[in-house]
Amino acid sequence: MARRRVFYGYDLDADTARVQLLGRIESLDNVAPLAADDWKALSDQGNDAIKDWINRGIGDCHCVVVLIGANTAHHKWVMYEIERAWEEKKGLFGIYIHNLRDATIEQGMQGPNPFSPWIFEQSGDVAHIACYNPNPTDAYADVARNIDKWVETAIAQRK
Numbered sequence: 001m002a003r004r005r006v007f008y009g010y011d012l013d014a015d016t017a018r019v020q021l022l023g024r025i026e027s028l029d030n031v032a033p034l035a036a037d038d039w040k041a042l043s044d045q046g047n048d049a050i051k052d053w054i055n056r057g058i059g060d061c062h063c064v065v066v067l068i069g070a071n072t073a074h075h076k077w078v079m080y081e082i083e084r085a086w087e088e089k090k091g092l093f094g095i096y097i098h099n100l101r102d103a104t105i106e107q108g109m110q111g112p113n114p115f116s117p118w119i120f121e122q123s124g125d126v127a128h129i130a131c132y133n134p135n136p137t138d139a140y141a142d143v144a145r146n147i148d149k150w151v152e153t154a155i156a157q158r159k
Contacts, residue, residue, distance in 0.1 A: 004151050007057045007090075009081035010067040010097075012039050018100040018108075019067055025144050050077060058084045063091030063151045066114055068131065069098065073114035082114065091154030094131035095147075099139035107136075127157065 010019050016036065042049055054077065058064060064085035072078050085092045094115065098108035115129040132150060134142035 004063060004148075004155070005061045006151060007061040007064045007081070007085075008067055009064055009072075009078045009085075011069050011072045011075045011078065012036070014071055014108075015067060015069040015097060017105050018069065018097045021100055021105075021140055022067065022095075022097075022143060022147075025147060051080065054081055054084060058088055058090060061090060063093075063154050065147075065151070066092070066094040068094045068096045068111050068114060070109040070111040073112040073116075075114075078114060082118065086118075089158050091151060091156075091158055092129055093150055093154040094129065095143060095150075096131065096133040097139075099134060099136040100143070101139075130154065 008019055008022070010016075042053055058081065064081060066072065066078060066082060082092065094113070096110055098110045101107055110133075113131055115131065118129075121127065130150070130153070132143075132146070134140075134146075
């Protein structure tokens with residue numbers, strides 16, 4: 001099977017280091033997260049430029065993975081990414097990332113579910129968007145072991 005391309009939705013200000021850890025998972029083709037300077041340059045161009053960047057990224061992927069940190073559910077661009085993913089019929093799910101850490105990252109606080117304000121309807125039924133909470137003992141290994149299955153499940157749910 002071809003590698004799936006995923007778009008990560010996350011809080012750039014708070015969770016970039018954790019997202020970079022997940023970017024090391026080789027089984028997926030990730031839309032590269034923006035560096036802080038690149039995000040600033042993009043945001044200086046205005047909301048339309050940000051929307052265009054998000055739309056292109058989501059349009060080119062199979063699945064949107066929302067990486068849920070302490071403040072992700074309150075981030076306006078993550079909310080936009082969720083909406084676009086659903087409209088584009090992309091696979092969609094979340095992973096709590098508060099337990100991802102390396103030598104420089106402390107364990108974070110688990111944030112609220114960013115999907116809870118939404119009602120996702122599919123073929124007249126309400127769809128459930130999965131949120132996975134990796135094993136705190138070794139969250140990275142848990143994600144690396146399972147993310148392919150989670151992506152495939154999310155994609156299959158949209159078909």
